[in-house]
């Protein structure tokens with residue numbers, strides 16, 4: 001598919017108003033997206049676990065208006081929120097050619113997260129995907145599709161992911177579950193334009209995989225992901241890194257089918273540390289890990305060695321640690337987290353999550 005396929009050409013102009021509501025999850029990448037070209041096209045493929053509990057719930061009420069200026073208000077947890085406006089304005093400007101009705105209506109966007117806003121958990125994936133899904137439901141209400149339901153659903157999800165990507169790259173991986181690939185590659189069905197549900201075999205060891213998010217630092221990040229991505233331009237290790245992501249994805253595909261957890265741990269932890277190594281070797285260089293991030297990583301390594309455990313960690317662009325483990329090891333790992341890792345979390349806070357099936361219309 002090309003970008004042309006996502007341009008809405010005609011729609012009903014008589015609809016005066018309506019409302020739509022979605023909840024959309026966050027996701028955690030196993031192979032990391034870090035570096036992008038123009039128009040939110042990734043430099044390398046990525047794959048993520050869709051989460052289950054960390055979600056954004058968004059309702060959009062739309063009302064016909066005069067004039068063609070983009071017009072919306074955003075309420076976060078019941079309060080009018082001016083701080084979120086510029087990001088949504090940019091998002092709407094980027095997607096207007098694909099959803100031209102955006103200029104015909106005033107939108108009241110009401111949104112909230114199931115996780116605390118000040119948790120340091122990026123809400124852009126769940127937040128942008130929830131808005132994209134709401135816009136797709138509005139598109140559906142304004143058009144009369146005559147195609148079969150299956151085709152309609154497939155197009156709906158693809159375009160929702162396509163729009164979400166233009167809001168925040170990783171958001172395109174939040175529409176479906178349980179694993180989603182984004183970025184062209186030789187190993188899996190994929191696209192640079194939208195996330196695709198992983199179609200490879202999945203060993204039962206990965207069913208209901210667990211992710212406990214240790215909140216090490218709830219503060220605002222010093223360097224945004226967007227700035228970090230841009231620092232991959234001219235980065236001394238960029239070419240090798242992008243190639244490594246392709247190789248890791250091809251290896252991970254075999255691991256997901258075979259259930260080789262030892263190799264899974266190696267790929268996932270290496271990806272997390274490579275991501276942060278890219279940050280530390282950018283110019284200007286920066287570091288998002290905190291002392292407690294390293295304490296936790298060392299504890300996880302010691303615990304794994306001593307207990308023949310399959311616990312491992314991954315990181316996103318921040319100091320928090322995602323602890324990943326099979327459901328079969330849940331009891332043992334939870335005891336370890338409580339007795340040895342919670343001490344490194346800010347105010348002892350952590351979130352228990354697991355693989356999820358994707359967004360739901362409410």
Ligand code: DP6
Pocket residue numbers: 028029031032033034040046122124167168169170171225226229275316317
């Ligand atoms: C480290 O999707 O937040 O979490 O496209 O600029 O909005 P933008 O970036 P964003 O980058 C996320 C990067 C990451 C890795 C990943 O999720 O793959």
